[in-house]
Each structure stands twice: as structure tokens, then as C-alpha cells.
Amino acid sequence: MLLLAKFAGIVVLVWFYITAKDHGEQPIKWAIIGVIGYWIAWWAVNLTVVSALSSLFSKNFTALFIITQMPAVCAVGAAFLIRKKLLADAEAEKNNQG
16 A cells, blocks of 8 residues: 555544544544545545556556556545535534534
């Protein structure tokens, strides 16, 4: 696994934890949801896009490097959307209670 992917996974974990804490939600639950969503998206892109494209660019180091970083970028995008959904659900729950 690439260093960027591991670092981004840790950043997502902390990001979800802090966001949940700031909004009065369960931080551990949110952090687990965020990391699981991140890694599922990372593996999905890695197994589909990267495995298909890596053989096409095997001789060009720069293109291969960029392609191998795509799963981390896509997974951070997925984590952003997951966080957005969790925030919307938390807001809707607060509006229904109050």
C-alpha cells in the first residue's frame, strides 16, 4: 500500500472524529464509518481503474505514479461525500427532535 493512501486514511480518521465531536455526535462511530468508506473506495478504484491502466503506462514513470495515486484521491472524494451525508443526517435528526 502506498504511503499517500495510508496518510490520507489517517487524515480521514481524524477529520471524521473531529467533525463528529464538533457536532455533538459519536466520534468513534463516525471515525469508523469514514475510514471504512475511505478504504472501500480506495480498493474499488485500485482494483478496477489502476489494474486496468497500469499496464498501459508501465514504461512512463510519471504517468504510472499519477495513476497509482488515483485511488487515494478518489477515496478522499468518497470520504467527503460520506461526511456530507452524515452531517445532513445529523442535522435532520436534530431538527426532528427539536
